Amino acid sequence: MDMKIEKLEKIKLKPSAFLIQVIATICICFLACQTGFVCAWPSFTIENFKSNDTVLSTPMTTFEVSLLGSLGNIGAFAATPFCGYAFNNFGRKYATILFGLPYVLNWAIIYLTRSVLWILLAVTISGIGVAGQNASLIFISEISHDSIRGGMTALSASGYFLGLMVGYALGGYLTYYQVIYANMTMAVIAMVLLMVLPESPVFLVLVGKIEAATKSISFYNRLDPSSKEVETEIKRIQIQLDPRLEKVLEAELDPEALSRLLADKEEDKVKPHTESAWKILKQSKSSKRALAVVLVMMASSVLMGSPVMQVYAEPLFKEAVPSMSSNQCSIFLALDFLVSSFVCVMVIDKFGRKNLMIATSVGSGVCNLLLGTQLHFHWAGYWFTAFLIYAFNCVFTLGCGVIPFVLNAEVFLPEVRSLCSSIIMSSLWVILFFLLFIFNHLVELIGLGPVFYCFSSICFFSAIFSYVALPETKGLSADAIQALFLKKKI
Template sequence: MEKDKVRTSEFLIQSLATAIICFQACQTGFVSAWPSITVVNFLSNATMLSSPMTSLDVSLLGSLPNIGGLIISPFCGYAFNTFGRKYATMMFTLPYVFAWLIISLTSSIPLVLSAMCMAGVGIAGQNVAIIYISEISHDSIRGGLTASSASGYFLGILITYTLGGYLTYMQVIYTHLTLSILCILLIALLPESPVFLVLVGREEEAAKAIAFYRHLDVKSKEVEAEIAKIRLQMDPRLETLLEADNDPEVLGELVEKTLEVPVERKSESAWKHFKKSKSSKRALATVLIIMALSIMMGCVVLQVYAEPLFKEAVPTMPANQCAIFLALDFLVASILCVLAIDRFGRKFLLILTAAGSGICTALLGAQLQYHWAPAWFTVFLIYGFSFVFTLGCAVIPFVLTAEVFLPEVRSFCNSVVMAFTWVFNFITLVIFNPLVEAVGLGPVFYFFSIICFIGAVYSQFCVPETKGLSADAIQALFLRERRQSIKSNKSIKK
């Protein structure tokens, strides 16, 4: 585990770089929220389009970005490993520019729908861009900076909802177009990820990138040590040592001594690396299970039904105002997650928020079924569940996805997780909409509550704590034999 603390200067530099990368996540928020503020106009006879949209068109307007994201997800890992973290992030921001440009120039419904599908390509890239953040961050603040991507997304939603209440249709589009271009220009100012540069053998550039992100002299020993650390994570002998060694206290010294003489790394595909790596397979299985559980905790379905529930509970409050408050709720929770994740750890927050979400969904289910409390309490529970869920379960699976894999397979495994997320979100909505019609919304939330508590139990016993650990140290946690031996050693010492 990294014992050293991040210095103020490098904290500021890495935070600024993270803010720029998270600006891309804002673009995703813009795309996600835009249909909500335009649907009334699109359905009316006074629409800005060539003709009013049908109900099918409106449904496609919100769902086509998911299709675009799903189609491109398998190629994200290839792009990030081929073009680099920086240029791939810029490349995946371009679809936002093209989407808003098309929408600004046309009134054709098919073209507007095609632009929204194109924007989904950017959404897929944003989900993988968190790798960039994780690789430029100091281990002690990596979780918080990576989690900032969620805050960027919710900030984008909040901005769009707010703009929708004050600006005209075209003013909102031009604002989004300008911000998407600005995002690319800002990312262009950042150095490439040093991990990627070492991965492709450009160590001189990697040293300059490390010097920038760590605020060090490029010729300093700290820069050399950081490059050596990255090389160690890519050494083919690493996993064998992690599996064989039984004493965590001497692990670092043994690994450093054994790997002092470097061996030439074979140029292999990420898939071949993945097939040979036990830790990567176990890490991927853990992340997929956590991701599936978090999706099935009910937030996706609640978002679908939030508007009718708000209308029933607070009919006097405008829909736009409810949406702004909900976006603000998500944003505040995500910011608190950023502040708490490196202090309390991923595991603790997962357990706490999964259990808290279970309590909220059980109460919400009972309220929807029996109406045992005033109508305003329904709104309170919706905001409460959204806050607790976003504080941990909504964000931490993505943080784990960015940090638990070795550099050679990081982009590949991230793409697998993102594709799985798209598919599982779709399956969840397909399954639960008919289920709601069959048994009612209240009983369905009882099921969500059960899933939440299962998630808390799974996190307690199967998710390792990765707070402050480097990539090589994290691999040891996913090697079951090592974890068992570590526990045995600790119990003997006690």
Template sequence: MDVGGTGPGIVAIDGGGLHPALDKFRLIIMMMTLSYLCALLGVMYTWPSSTLVLFSSANTTLDRPMTETEVALLGSLSSISALISTPFSGYLLDTLGRKYSCMLFALSQVLAWVVVSISYNVVAILTAIFISGFSGCMMLVVPIYVSEICQESIRGTMTSGVMVFYGFGMLASYLMGGYLSYEAMIYSCLSMSVLGVLLLVLLKESPLHLMRKGLEKDAAKVIAYYRSVKVTSKTVEEEIQMLRRAMNPELDDLTPEVEKLKPEFKEKQKMSAWKFFKKSRSSRRALVVALVLYTAAIFQGLMVVQVYAEPLFAEAVPTMSPTICSVISAILTVVSGFIAAFLMEWAGRRNLMIYASLGACVSCIVLGTQIHLHWGPHWITALFMYLFVIMYTCGAGTVPFVLVAEIFLPEIRSVASMIAVEWCLICSFVVLFVFNPLVTAVGLGPVFYFFASVCLLSSIFSFFFVPETKGLTVDVIQNLFASPRKC
């Protein structure tokens, strides 16, 4: 949807607009500001990887060495709190709005790093990790916020920036952990999290949220700012009309809701998300597609490579330093994110998911046979491990997050996205929980055969069931999910 806005207003000149590139610049700054919050998530989630050995050693900086159970909690507590916070994120998005929801969750990271910086107690550190996990639902909030601000022509590229910045955060965490002292890293992370909150102060609320609150004039001002036109311009009027239609679909038992989006605006009684899903066949199908793609995003396996990077690389590529391998992997994640952002608008979401998943499938098959049978030199393992990182990031690591931010109507976008992200977190817990026992039972090589099968199924599913959404408005996208009723 062609909406959005942040930042202080600038007066348009001569009844038209400002410099034609200025609105894109403002959108880029807005995207970078919001995606910076996801970079902080990347730092937070990978911070334990640089402190696990220190905290469990006799030379620990804490009041005592961590036990094995406490070390395990250090890596998993943030996921548990994310599971708790995500169900509430949909409600907060609709009540507080996109901007203040982001600020609230960003403050949890500030609080966590404050606790870590002033305490050396094991329980306090674990409590801080748990608190920081409440910001995990940023992966839900930020893509929705960005997608509601950008035009359809650049929506995919802007939304995919979330994953690019997450990769930047991982890379920053690996580098700080390798080259900074413990105290220097903690204060750096604290400063970065405070900066994230301060930057959010400059943003304005999503026009969609303002419209839902009845603040149409405020929404028009935000749209005008980002389109570099006057509030009374035709561009603003058209986008306001678009918001009105998307917010008020007529639903009945005979046809999908999208087919009855009227050009005229009519005030209707608000429908609960559950009733909306019950009434809307296309929304139900969109949710199923979102859940399947999120399942693919987790069970294709790159999360395992990231969380268990050092021991995994130590076993798979014993001739290289695990730390260097991890840093290279993070760099490739960032570079691949930029490639995905470009391909998102050039090749489209559907094609990217299909062919990148096929590439990931081939990489996993080669990795599995190489680790299992040792048929080639170790550099082959490293090469295809990195190729897997690239293929995954361009496909399942980016496409599902973009699609979920753009396929749902405003009435249910927050709730549907919350359900999808909550399912993603559950899948993450499952795959991380079973990985070590599975490797012990069957070996590392055969585990990659499982990942390969998931990649292949993801590609097949995308070919048959995922519509192309590039450059389309939400009502047209919903029409793609709708089909004639057969019963």
């Protein structure tokens, strides 16, 4: 199927189009910075909130501190089903803007209150924005050329880690209320930047707005709206939406069926599905297989331990490396994440998703195993503990921390993309809440070192699973990816 569809020649990526797509991606990724600010904030406020000199009306208990680090995931979980509805009905652009509002509301509540309960409510509300920000990767994947789609989608991780680093830095050098002012201002700027972007052409074709889709394609690819290339791209998107697509793939390139699919007559124009996304998903073998693979990979990525280091960075460094400033260690950690994510952007479309996932899972497993033994037996100096923390997060971010999100945005048919993303992200928030909530209790029960042994075992499992079940998707269109999942036996 994918070889035949190549007869509809792909748009060649012009330097000007590359620049426009990068700028548009940066505008969308600035929303990811807001997620970084939200995730960094508990790290440098926990000590204040627990102390008798807290800015709050009463100090937080251990249970409330656990909720502070994890309730955002509950908010994200509750909002994720609505994300699919919003992105399918309001459009990729306006849904992304809409999910910028919870960030503004979060900081407004935190500024106005000294109540522990209201602080926890604000953190929960911020999770709604986090859910929408992750779903906005669909927007990026649909405006990016196939040859750079992986890197552009991975750039969202760079936005998040930039926000994490700036958030740690602000926490170390600004007052409590100055941090809130700065974060609220940047949340408003993120929403304004999104307003200047055209809507995703895939969504516009999905809702039948062909003229608007033509203008969108011409904008993102720097082409004349009346050009043959734009017309061909519209046709390619329509083919991906054609309900006969999977039947043709399963028929192993039946020439007659393929000929009908590619027919260019006006009366035979392909029409998108009229069924619900749930019904399409139940009927689509490729989408169900892709969903199973991405679910396992997303869960494995979370359970490797990196989210714990992000949310509890300062207290973790204080215990693991007491000889160093915990705030500076946290800033260096975020810088580590940021540089690694930029490297991932540059290499993901060169080495591919599968190879990078396997290699970084093994590397992360080795680092976690060494870190566990070091925390358990203290066989080297404190500097080595810090080195292993940085090494793990560097290797993790190069691949297994980013690739599941890239796959989530690219492997599904357009009609079920939002639904599958909602299912995957809902599972992610549940797992994140569980991990962050039990982490402190688990450390008290078995110790910090053995916890990292558990993280290490998940890393090695992820490497094996990626080798067995993950097909290579770099540079492929949605229809070609479906063919791979139909062939892959899980």
